[in-house]
Amino acid sequence: MNEPTIVSFLCNWCSYEGADKAGNARLEYPANIRPIRVMCSGRVDTELVLQAFREGASGVLILGCHPGDCHYKKGNYKTRRRMLLLRKALAQFGVEPERVKVDWVAAGEGERFAKVANEMAETIRELGPLRLPLSG
Amino acid sequence: MAERIGVFVCKCGPNIGDRIDVDSVVAEAEGIEDVVTAKSHNLLCSEDGIRFLQEEIRKGGLTRVVIAACTPKQYEQKFMRACEGVGLNPYLLQMTNIREQCAWVTPDPAQATAKAKSLVRAATMRATLQEPIEKKEIEIHPDVLVVGSGVAGLEATLTLAQKGRKVYLLEKSPCIGGLGARFEEVYQTMECAPCMLAPELQEVLQKENIEAITYGELEGVVGSYGNFTVKIRRKARYVSEEACIGCSACFEPCPVEVSNEFDEGLSKRKAIYIPFAGALPNVPVIDEANCIKLKGGECNACQEACPFDAIDFDDQDRIEEKRVGAIILATGSTQFNPSSLAQYGYGRFDNVLTGLELERLNASNGPTGGKILLKDGREPRSVAFVYCVGRKEKGHCSGICCMYSVKLAHLLKEKIPGVEVYSFYTDLCLPKKEHQRLYEEVVEKGVEFIRSNGSERVSRDGKGLVVEYKADSTSKSLAVDMVVLAPAIEPNPDTAKLAAILDIPLDERGFFSEEHPLMKSFGTPLEGVFIAGCCQGPKDIGDAVAQGGAAAGRILSRLIPGEKLELEPIVAVIDEEICGGCNTCISICPYSAISRDEEKKVAVVDDTLCRGCGTCVAACPTGAARAKHFTNEEIFAEIREVVR
Ligand SMILES: Cc1cc2nc3c(=O)[nH]c(=O)nc-3n(C[C@H](O)[C@H](O)[C@H](O)COP(=O)(O)OP(=O)(O)OC[C@H]3O[C@@H](n4cnc5c(N)ncnc54)[C@H](O)[C@@H]3O)c2cc1C
Ligand code: SF4
Ligand code: SF4
Ligand code: FES
Numbered sequence: 001m002n003e004p005t006i007v008s009f010l011c012n013w014c015s016y017e018g019a020d021k022a023g024n025a026r027l028e029y030p031a032n033i034r035p036i037r038v039m040c041s042g043r044v045d046t047e048l049v050l051q052a053f054r055e056g057a058s059g060v061l062i063l064g065c066h067p068g069d070c071h072y073k074k075g076n077y078k079t080r081r082r083m084l085l086l087r088k089a090l091a092q093f094g095v096e097p098e099r100v101k102v103d104w105v106a107a108g109e110g111e112r113f114a115k116v117a118n119e120m121a122e123t124i125r126e127l128g129p130l131r132l133p134l135s136g
Numbered sequence: 137m138a139e140r141i142g143v144f145v146c147k148c149g150p151n152i153g154d155r156i157d158v159d160s161v162v163a164e165a166e167g168i169e170d171v172v173t174a175k176s177h178n179l180l181c182s183e184d185g186i187r188f189l190q191e192e193i194r195k196g197g198l199t200r201v202v203i204a205a206c207t208p209k210q211y212e213q214k215f216m217r218a219c220e221g222v223g224l225n226p227y228l229l230q231m232t233n234i235r236e237q238c239a240w241v242t243p244d245p246a247q248a249t250a251k252a253k254s255l256v257r258a259a260t261m262r263a264t265l266q267e268p269i270e271k272k273e274i275e276i277h278p279d280v281l282v283v284g285s286g287v288a289g290l291e292a293t294l295t296l297a298q299k300g301r302k303v304y305l306l307e308k309s310p311c312i313g314g315l316g317a318r319f320e321e322v323y324q325t326m327e328c329a330p331c332m333l334a335p336e337l338q339e340v341l342q343k344e345n346i347e348a349i350t351y352g353e354l355e356g357v358v359g360s361y362g363n364f365t366v367k368i369r370r371k372a373r374y375v376s377e378e379a380c381i382g383c384s385a386c387f388e389p390c391p392v393e394v395s396n397e398f399d400e401g402l403s404k405r406k407a408i409y410i411p412f413a414g415a416l417p418n419v420p421v422i423d424e425a426n427c428i429k430l431k432g433g434e435c436n437a438c439q440e441a442c443p444f445d446a447i448d449f450d451d452q453d454r455i456e457e458k459r460v461g462a463i464i465l466a467t468g469s470t471q472f473n474p475s476s477l478a479q480y481g482y483g484r485f486d487n488v489l490t491g492l493e494l495e496r497l498n499a500s501n502g503p504t505g506g507k508i509l510l511k512d513g514r515e516p517r518s519v520a521f522v523y524c525v526g527r528k529e530k531g532h533c534s535g536i537c538c539m540y541s542v543k544l545a546h547l548l549k550e551k552i553p554g555v556e557v558y559s560f561y562t563d564l565c566l567p568k569k570e571h572q573r574l575y576e577e578v579v580e581k582g583v584e585f586i587r588s589n590g591s592e593r594v595s596r597d598g599k600g601l602v603v604e605y606k607a608d609s610t611s612k613s614l615a616v617d618m619v620v621l622a623p624a625i626e627p628n629p630d631t632a633k634l635a636a637i638l639d640i641p642l643d644e645r646g647f648f649s650e651e652h653p654l655m656k657s658f659g660t661p662l663e664g665v666f667i668a669g670c671c672q673g674p675k676d677i678g679d680a681v682a683q684g685g686a687a688a689g690r691i692l693s694r695l696i697p698g699e700k701l702e703l704e705p706i707v708a709v710i711d712e713e714i715c716g717g718c719n720t721c722i723s724i725c726p727y728s729a730i731s732r733d734e735e736k737k738v739a740v741v742d743d744t745l746c747r748g749c750g751t752c753v754a755a756c757p758t759g760a761a762r763a764k765h766f767t768n769e770e771i772f773a774e775i776r777e778v779v780r
Contacts, residue, residue: 023236
């Protein structure tokens with residue numbers, strides 16, 4: 001318990017269902033993965049990610065449909081690009097870029113969801129809680 | 137006024153109840169501001185559960201409802217209807233998933249319970265901020281756009297028009313009818329193709345509710361099923377369709393001669409032309425690329441010759457927008473170019489033709505008026521067909537080449553008494569109920585079928601040609617006057633262009649990909665967009681017509697005039713007070729749903745087109761774009777509670 005929280009934005013069409021499939025299969029991943037449903041990963045802008053850090057999250061996981069499968073055509077590409085830039089900016093502020101991760105989980109990929117969630121949890125466990133130079 | 141929030145935690149029998157301490161989750165909810173009632177239930181989705189929920193909403197005068205239960209993918213709709221049933225706007229409900237994404241994946245009950253509490257807090261704080269959303273409906277557009285006027289497009293158009301539908305039939309070339317209009321006879325009936333098509337073509341041009349747009353192209357499509365806006369480019373014809381009576385007086389004086397693509401380059405045409413004799417509509421076009429005047433030179437020979445003042449050099453492309461409910465693509469296919477396979481000598485030796493070229497030579501509206509002649513004007517005394525050209529390269533059997541080659545062999549035997557005809561094949565594909573019979577008939581007429589191993593090689597010998605081949609393991613050769621190749625059918629280049637415009641997939645061969653190859657070969661994955669004929673894959677006229685009819689039938693049974701279409705309620709809105717008019721959202725919206733209000737200098741969302749992806753919200757630098765039901769404030773509230 002009390003592992004640092006990972007805010008996980010899940011797109012409605014693929015990754016949210018992928019997370020459900022992980023549940024159906026009774027796969028396990030840490031409870032600090034906290035899902036928030038959005039319609040598309042393309043809805044996730046840097047503001048939402050920074051807000052998560054500001055509120056005390058230690059990691060942000062953004063999951064969308066696989067490239068080419070976004071329900072709204074290309075939202076996932078847009079977010080991937082946006083987050084690449086954000087990761088660079090974060091690094092300049094001394095925040096480990098690994099704290100923001102964009103990945104793809106299809107609606108049927110319960111196993112993959114659990115794997116990605118566990119890996120992210122492991123990354124954040126190793127990095128430890130985020131001490132924010134940004135806040136205030 | 138403070139909200140009156142009800143929080144309902146479902147035990148889902150043992151599924152949630154055994155892992156999560158539901159009572160303590162309820163207690164947590166009770167402590168949240170504005171929560172007036174928090175209760176658990178054993179099975180909220182049951183009839184009893186729904187009754188309980190509705191009773192609680194009514195009794196408690198609830199203004200917001202939070203349900204912590206299974207995934208919203210399962211029963212969110214049901215719970216929304218339950219709220220609606222007792223007068224609560226369904227968008228004031230928020231579900232949170234404490235089964236699939238909590239109880240079932242978190243083995244430790246204490247951790248599962250803590251996570252469930254945080255999810256319930258997040259949902260509750262979010263619910264406070266949610267706003268009612270009214271459902272919107274629009275009337276569907278029953279009109280249909282058919283792209284391509286070959287047999288498939290014709291059948292679709294006429295089927296729809298018969299039922300009174302308005303149909304826009306868009307054809308890229310200057311005339312309607314597709315490939316079929318360029319054949320003399322067609323298997324399996326061996327009837328005259330232009331005669332078979334003539335009544336259909338006439339009907340298309342005359343029927344009031346069909347607007348045939350020739351020499352036009354599809355430039356863009358926005359919208360979705362029931363409500364597409366299509367952008368059509370009417371290319372400048374430079375000849376008025378109203379004034380021209382089709383007297384042909386303008387052709388003769390035109391000094392320009394270029395190769396005629398409608399005769400596969402076997403004849404010449406002028407810069408002002410109709411594709412072939414009898415092409416409909418009988419109105420010429422001026423070919424911009426070759427006309428002296430339109431290239432800036434001095435000439436107006438056609439204008440002087442025209443007795444009806446129909447030539448208009450100032451004509452311009454026009455862009456028109458039409459609203460339609462469905463689109464049928466029937467753009468046909470093209471043929472593999474055999475010149476890329478040097479062994480056949482195509483393009484290098486005279487009298488090596490493709491089947492389509494022989495079709496044109498044989499056609500009375502073709503370059504020789506239907507006389508099958510060699511390049512030097514003699515009649516061929518011997519002809520060899522080579523089947524399956526490019527089959528290996530393309531990786532598919534086109535299914536029609538054997539039959540049209542059999543047909544052409546039949547025609548040769550009828551037209552040129554005593555002509556020797558040989559057919560080199562590796563496999564024969566004669567699948568339909570009449571095809572075998574036609575094959576047997578030509579065998580009887582003396583056409584010799586030679587099974588080879590597919591290694592035919594064509595060379596020149598003096599004036600004639602020689603086919604070297606291998607059959608029964610021995611190398612042989614045969615001297616002939618003419619060689620006719622049957623190249624594989626492949627997608628035409630417009631297929632990929634249209635797929636990009638409509639955002640529909642292609643299959644691995646580059647044809648349009650069907651919704652289901654067996655059950656819905658005429659559908660695409662995009663609702664309201666259909667495919668028919670050879671643009672879906674090689675096929676003969678009968679099969680192309682069947683698909684055109686099937687697509688039209690599907691539209692007639694599903695897209696009913698007067699019916700309403702429910703619009704996506706979760707859309708984006710742009711606050712015109714905040715919008716800086718930067719246009720970022722306009723360029724980024726995947727559905728072209730945002731346009732610019734030039735007067736106010738702001739962006740506006742068309743909520744008949746918006747699908748609510750939120751891309752514009754994420755991209756908007758000013759915060760003017762808001763996603764209904766997924767506002768920043770709502771998501772911020774969730775974030776705050778899940779990390780707490
Ligand atoms: C040599 C040869 C002989 C054949 N003989 C026979 C036969 O005897 N019997 C038989 O049953 N079948 C025969 N076939 C097959 C037959 O030609 C096809 O089945 C038939 O033409 C398919 O019709 P379609 O409507 O799909 O396409 P097409 O007839 O090719 O028509 C497609 C139309 O779409 C138009 N178009 C293309 N792109 C666009 C665009 N972007 N926008 C607007 N319009 C566009 C084209 O200009 C064309 O008018 C033969 C084929 C060949 C090659
Ligand atoms: S202007 Fe001259 S070149 Fe152009 S179509 Fe008329 S006659 Fe031909
Ligand atoms: S939410 Fe924005 S980007 Fe997405 S469809 Fe609607 S207007 Fe376009
Ligand atoms: S809908 Fe899944 S990433 Fe866009």
